[in-house]
Amino acid sequence: MIRLIFSYKFFFLLGFISNLAFADLPDEHEFLIEINEQNKSSFLNHALQNSILKILGSYETYIKKENFFNSINPRDFISEFGSFNESDKSFSKIIIDASSLRNFLVKNGFDISSEIKTKFIGWILCDADLDSLKFYKRAKQKCEQIKKNLFNISQNRNADLYFPILDSEDLISFKAQNKEDEADFIYLSDRYKADSFIYCRLSYQNENCYLPDKNLSGRYLNFSKNLKPNLAMHTLIDSVLSDQILEINSLNPKPFTINIKNISSLDDYKNVLKEVKKIIIFSDVTTYSLSGNELSLSTSLIGNYDQISKLFLDYSFFILEDANEASISLIYN
Numbered sequence: 001m002i003r004l005i006f007s008y009k010f011f012f013l014l015g016f017i018s019n020l021a022f023a024d025l026p027d028e029h030e031f032l033i034e035i036n037e038q039n040k041s042s043f044l045n046h047a048l049q050n051s052i053l054k055i056l057g058s059y060e061t062y063i064k065k066e067n068f069f070n071s072i073n074p075r076d077f078i079s080e081f082g083s084f085n086e087s088d089k090s091f092s093k094i095i096i097d098a099s100s101l102r103n104f105l106v107k108n109g110f111d112i113s114s115e116i117k118t119k120f121i122g123w124i125l126c127d128a129d130l131d132s133l134k135f136y137k138r139a140k141q142k143c144e145q146i147k148k149n150l151f152n153i154s155q156n157r158n159a160d161l162y163f164p165i166l167d168s169e170d171l172i173s174f175k176a177q178n179k180e181d182e183a184d185f186i187y188l189s190d191r192y193k194a195d196s197f198i199y200c201r202l203s204y205q206n207e208n209c210y211l212p213d214k215n216l217s218g219r220y221l222n223f224s225k226n227l228k229p230n231l232a233m234h235t236l237i238d239s240v241l242s243d244q245i246l247e248i249n250s251l252n253p254k255p256f257t258i259n260i261k262n263i264s265s266l267d268d269y270k271n272v273l274k275e276v277k278k279i280i281i282f283s284d285v286t287t288y289s290l291s292g293n294e295l296s297l298s299t300s301l302i303g304n305y306d307q308i309s310k311l312f313l314d315y316s317f318f319i320l321e322d323a324n325e326a327s328i329s330l331i332y333n
Contacts, residue, residue, distance in 0.1 A: 003153045025115055025280065028079065029054060029098045031156070035083070041093055044081070048074035050156040051096040055105055057113025057241040059234035065110075077101045104300065106280060109251050114244040116239040118159040120236065121197040121331045122150060128203070140205040145203060146229045160231075164192055184287050200229055246281065246303055246311075253283060253300035257327035258316070260295045269295060272332055275317045281307075 029051040033043045052069055053062055056262060062069060080095040094205035102112060128136045147163060154161035200209040200220055209232035213222040227235060258276060263269055277285050281303025288296040303311075305325050312320035312330070321329040 025098070025102065025112075025278070027097075027099045029084070029096040031094045031096070033092050033094065035092055043079065044074040044094065045070075047081075047094040047096060048077065048101075050289060051098060051101055052105070053075070054115055054158055055098065055102050055112050057112075057115070057245055060238055061110070064185070065257035068108075072104075076105075089165060093286065102280065106248050106250050106283075109248060111245050111248050112280060113241050114246070115158055115242055116241075118237065118240050119195045120154060120159060120161045120192040120240075121192050122147070122161050122163045123197060123199040124150075124163055125199075126203070127199045127201065135204050139202070142204060142207075143202050146200070146207060150198075150200075150229055150233045153230060154237070157234075157237050159237055159242070162194070163194075196236055198232055198236050203231075209233075214239060246307060248281075248302055249304070250283065250302040253302045254283070255326075256299050258267050258282070258285075258296070258297040259327060259329045260332055261293060261321070261330070262332040263290070263293050263295050266333060272317075273297075279311070281311070302326060 001282055029047075031047045031050055033039070033046060033299055035043055035176060039046060049062075049069070052072075056062055077097050077100055078094060083090060083092045085091070086258045099157060100250060107108045122142065124147055126139060128139040128143075133287055151161050196212055198209055199332075200207065204207075207229055208226040209229050210221045210226055211232060213220050260272055260276075263272060269290065273285070273287070276282060276297060276299075281301060283300040283302045285297055285299045305323075307322065308328060309324050312318055312328075315333075316328040319333055321331055323329070
């Protein structure tokens with residue numbers, strides 16, 4: 001006999017991918033980690049790993065270069081940390097200097113993410129054998145732990161993950177016993193809007209997760225490939241963030257000129273210089289000339305020229321007037 005176990009309240013949210021916003025990248029990353037016997041000597045490294053993952057936007061890249069990332073001393077980028085006790089548990093609050101860490105990764109040639117907030121739906125079906133109380137309890141405990149792990153991964157990667165409770169309308173459409181009835185997942189992916197969704201079927205012995213097929217508009221699940229839960233969650237987040245990655249070419253920078261119009265005061269000049277220096281694809285920004293209401297800056301372009309138009313789309317401080325491979329012209333807004 002099979003029973004389906006669902007938990008966590010679902011909040012109806014509309015997910016969306018915003019335009020690239022690399023000028024609004026956070027200066028800090030804050031983490032709250034529960035300290036236990038297993039992580040008491042590694043929680044600082046864990047915080048650094050989470051910060052690196054946020055910046056990269058790619059678990060795949062992290063795994064490929066794991067030895068390099070493991071060689072980084074977390075204390076070089078921790079600006080603050082402290083410990084406290086609450087409800088008989090020990091916690092550490094850690095603040096990573098994300099700006100310095102990001103610049104370090106850029107100088108080493110790593111692409112970076114816009115670190116946008118993403119939203120996901122987790123369809124978690126737990127098969128518990130009611131003929132055995134022991135296996136029922138083990139299956140339920142395992143499902144709750146996996147949900148907790150998936151939730152923690154999403155939180156550490158600046159994502160929200162919601163586990164819906166299926167209502168009667170869902171259950172009529174969602175034939176849980178027939179996992180290959182893809183029409184049910186199309187219905188559910190339309191009914192509960194988010195950036196994407198994950199489907200896991202768990203039991204005491206098995207834990208298989210499936211992801212949408214991007215080649216089929218991201219609405220059909222790919223049942224030909226099953227993944228372990230943690231890897232599936234990382235892969236899903238990577239997939240959504242793939243369009244939000246800024247390509248970096250810091251090892252071969254190109255001379256570049258930035259012309260900015262509508263500078264009417266010294267405060268404007270200071271604000272413009274401050275904002276331009278935040279834009280990660282520009283390195284070594286210096287003032288070239290200031291004539292009338294127009295400012296010219298010399299810099300090195302370490303990003304992909306093709307992404308400049310996207311970068312300044314709906315930019316709060318600048319309007320893109322013109323761009324070519326050697327320079328751009330902006331209007332200070």
